[in-house]
Amino acid sequence: MPKVGKDEISYRCPSCLAETNDSVVLLYDPKKKEYYCTHCFFTGDRKEILRGYERFRAKYKDLLKRRRFI
Amino acid sequence: MPETRKDEIKKGRMCLQLIHRVQPSFGDFSDFKDFKAQQDMVHKVGLKISVMLTFHALFNKDIIRTLKGYRDEFGDELGISFHNLGDFAGERYLRIFNNEERELWLYSKEEKKKIIDFFFARFRECLGYYPTSVVGYVLDTFSLNYIKNSYPMVQTAICACFEEGVRVFHGCNMGWYLFTEGGPWWPWYPSKNNMLRPAADKKDALDLVALPHLIRDLALCMNGRDDFYGSHPHGVLRGLAYKGDKYPYLYNVHDQNIIQHKYNDGYSYCNIFAGPNWMAKKTWLEVPREIAVKSYMDILVFLKKRKKQGFVEDMYLTEFARYFKKNIRYRQPVAGLWTDTLFGSQKQLFWYIDPYFRTAIDMDQGGAIVDLRPYVGKVPVQMGSDTRELHDGSYPYLIQTSYRWAVCGESSIYSARVSCGGETVDLRDYRTKAEFTRGKNEHVLNVEPIEVDFRAARVVLESRFIFRNDGTITVERRIARIAGKVKKVQVQEYLNGCWGTIEYPADQRGIKLAISNKKKTVNIVYRYRSRSAEIENPVMLRATVPQVKTEVSLKPLNGANSGFIKEGFVFKPFFTLGTNKELKEGGIVRTCLKLEKMK
Numbered sequence: 209m210p211k212v213g214k215d216e217i218s219y220r221c222p223s224c225l226a227e228t229n230d231s232v233v234l235l236y237d238p239k240k241k242e243y244y245c246t247h248c249f250f251t252g253d254r255k256e257i258l259r260g261y262e263r264f265r266a267k268y269k270d271l272l273k274r275r276r277f278i
Numbered sequence: 279m280p281e282t283r284k285d286e287i288k289k290g291r292m293c294l295q296l297i298h299r300v301q302p303s304f305g306d307f308s309d310f311k312d313f314k315a316q317q318d319m320v321h322k323v324g325l326k327i328s329v330m331l332t333f334h335a336l337f338n339k340d341i342i343r344t345l346k347g348y349r350d351e352f353g354d355e356l357g358i359s360f361h362n363l364g365d366f367a368g369e370r371y372l373r374i375f376n377n378e379e380r381e382l383w384l385y386s387k388e389e390k391k392k393i394i395d396f397f398f399a400r401f402r403e404c405l406g407y408y409p410t411s412v413v414g415y416v417l418d419t420f421s422l423n424y425i426k427n428s429y430p431m432v433q434t435a436i437c438a439c440f441e442e443g444v445r446v447f448h449g450c451n452m453g454w455y456l457f458t459e460g461g462p463w464w465p466w467y468p469s470k471n472n473m474l475r476p477a478a479d480k481k482d483a484l485d486l487v488a489l490p491h492l493i494r495d496l497a498l499c500m501n502g503r504d505d506f507y508g509s510h511p512h513g514v515l516r517g518l519a520y521k522g523d524k525y526p527y528l529y530n531v532h533d534q535n536i537i538q539h540k541y542n543d544g545y546s547y548c549n550i551f552a553g554p555n556w557m558a559k560k561t562w563l564e565v566p567r568e569i570a571v572k573s574y575m576d577i578l579v580f581l582k583k584r585k586k587q588g589f590v591e592d593m594y595l596t597e598f599a600r601y602f603k604k605n606i607r608y609r610q611p612v613a614g615l616w617t618d619t620l621f622g623s624q625k626q627l628f629w630y631i632d633p634y635f636r637t638a639i640d641m642d643q644g645g646a647i648v649d650l651r652p653y654v655g656k657v658p659v660q661m662g663s664d665t666r667e668l669h670d671g672s673y674p675y676l677i678q679t680s681y682r683w684a685v686c687g688e689s690s691i692y693s694a695r696v697s698c699g700g701e702t703v704d705l706r707d708y709r710t711k712a713e714f715t716r717g718k719n720e721h722v723l724n725v726e727p728i729e730v731d732f733r734a735a736r737v738v739l740e741s742r743f744i745f746r747n748d749g750t751i752t753v754e755r756r757i758a759r760i761a762g763k764v765k766k767v768q769v770q771e772y773l774n775g776c777w778g779t780i781e782y783p784a785d786q787r788g789i790k791l792a793i794s795n796k797k798k799t800v801n802i803v804y805r806y807r808s809r810s811a812e813i814e815n816p817v818m819l820r821a822t823v824p825q826v827k828t829e830v831s832l833k834p835l836n837g838a839n840s841g842f843i844k845e846g847f848v849f850k851p852f853f854t855l856g857t858n859k860e861l862k863e864g865g866i867v868r869t870c871l872k873l874e875k876m877k
Contacts, residue, residue: 218564220563220564228445228448228502228503229448229450230449230517231449231451232451247451261518264518265519265521267621268519268527268620268621268622269621269622270618270619270620271520271521271526273619274526275526275533275619276533277530277533278533278536278537278584278587278589
């Protein structure tokens with residue numbers, strides 16, 4: 209397992225995820241106190257990661273819509 | 279989206295299978311508490327569960343004792359899982375097999391035999407009998423044949439992941455060597471020479487029922503990875519198709535899958551199959567554990583509710599295999615008509631499969647054929663370290679719109695162009711919707727009319743695709759209306775074909791193109807030289823594709839003014855068969871697209 213930061217949650221890189229590659233787990237740099245991706249150029253803190261996830265979700269326009277098929 | 283009538287809904291039911299893999303928790307090969315928690319949930323809800331033993335489980339006396347208890351108390355079926363071998367299976371495995379290869383389908387034939395025999399022997403040693411069900415993410419053709427021939431009691435196997443291949447490979451950082459595109463999305467009788475191809479008859483079939491791993495969203499699987507969008511909550515969470523503890527999309531997938539029985543004589547199918555680690559204390563996902571656990575419990579409760587309502591019948595693996603053999607015939611077509619319920623596009627995709635071919639028709643492209651797999655060619659595909667294909671077990675395509683484009687804006691596709699007053703449009707540039715009607719011998723996809731505003735006239739065109747389970751698709755275009763100063767249009771039916779299995783182009787050289795009328799035949803052998811030929815009143819257009827042992831032809835059923843064949847070039851690596859017909863209002867052009875085994 210890579211170093212995943214203080215809260216021990218493995219975060220997927222939001223930039224890679226935006227291209228639907230979800231298998232790159234971010235590493236944590238304790239000196240700079242930031243996460244970084246070895247596959248692309250993403251660096252950022254937890255808030256920036258979560259913002260990236262929200263941007264990914266934005267494409268799901270019907271995310272909370274329940275359809276009645278039955 | 280068309281309304282579903284209540285009487286239609288009540289005619290059918292979905293066969294459901296829940297399957298757990300007996301896998302230890304991350305970091306401790308002797309710890310099965312996450313698996314046990316998963317079991318407790320299913321038992322609490324009261325649904326049938328089949329449990330598949332991994333290498334670790336087969337060497338853990340405590341878990342074997344627990345599994346016997348599940349079997350005796352709840353009736354759980356026990357079988358074998360061939361997933362996660364090599365280093366994932368631990369030092370004991372490596373001492374025995376001396377190979378770190380992760381998945382069974384990638385070993386050599388001799389190694390596969392050794393591993394299969396070992397698992398079966400060990401299972402019998404632990405449980406006292408041989409299992410009747412086995413699972414992998416993939417069980418390749420050789421392994422499946424070997425299992426059935428050596429252990430004839432086996433009735434069913436999970437052996438492929440629908441449309442997993444190129445897109446999932448890219449989505450997993452180019453590290454997921456599972457390529458089984460071009461197969462069925464629901465259970466099938468696997469053929470002996472390619473487990474991904476539905477058998478044509480009993481002689482062609484391996485005597486067991488093949489199952490897909492999970493059910494995928496058939497509207498979303500063509501334009502991106504499909505492992506995010508399917509029946510298993512883990513995939514939905516992984517694809518971030520949830521917000522907080524809300525995941526309506528997961529229920530939409532299951533409900534939309536249930537109502538597919540409308541198109542399949544009352545039959546529908548679903549499975550959820552996974553190990554326990556996605557909802558363990560430590561996973562590789564950032565999803566909170568409580569959300570993961572809740573999502574699994576919620577979908578179990580939901581399916582139980584649907585069962586009480588009469589829409590779902592839960593079955594063990596072998597129980598379903600018996601049901602399938604009793605109720606589903608060889609050659610029985612399967613159809614699926616799905617609408618996007620997540621992205622807001624409402625895009626509709628239609629799927630059809632029989633022993634001659636599998637195809638997909640995209641209503642966001644005017645009702646164009648965007649995928650065609652010629653099963654009639656019976657292309658043998660092997661997988662493993664001692665095969666030519668290595669990891670690539672996908673069944674080859676003859677049309678694949680997502681994978682084969684040229685910078686001119688053309689792609690591999692079957693569509694039609696309409697010309698009026700000097701203007702030409704392609705129906706693929708228009709959105710529409712469709713309805714499917716299953717008949718006794720004839721199944722029809724009716725595409726809603728497309729209106730085209732030419733400068734000279736407004737034209738309304740209707741399309742119908744007729745399937746007869748004989749290797750043909752009859753495509754009908756009818757000019758419903760022409761309003762304007764021009765009273766005629768020209769309809770060009772065309773097929774841009776190529777063969778391949780992945781996104782990179784395969785070598786098309788050697789494909790033979792032919793076009794004939796009553797007087798002559800013109801041939802072109804594919805050498806990437808952009809040659810073409812056109813003749814009047816064609817009666818047959820054909821491409822013989824030796825790489826997939828298939829002949830694909832277009833036959834104008836009610837005549838055509840002209841027809842053409844076109845060779846591509848390296849920057850546009852596909853061939854074209856096309857016909858032109860002039861039509862007035864009310865006029866129809868009928869074209870038969872036929873697939874035959876190469877002579």
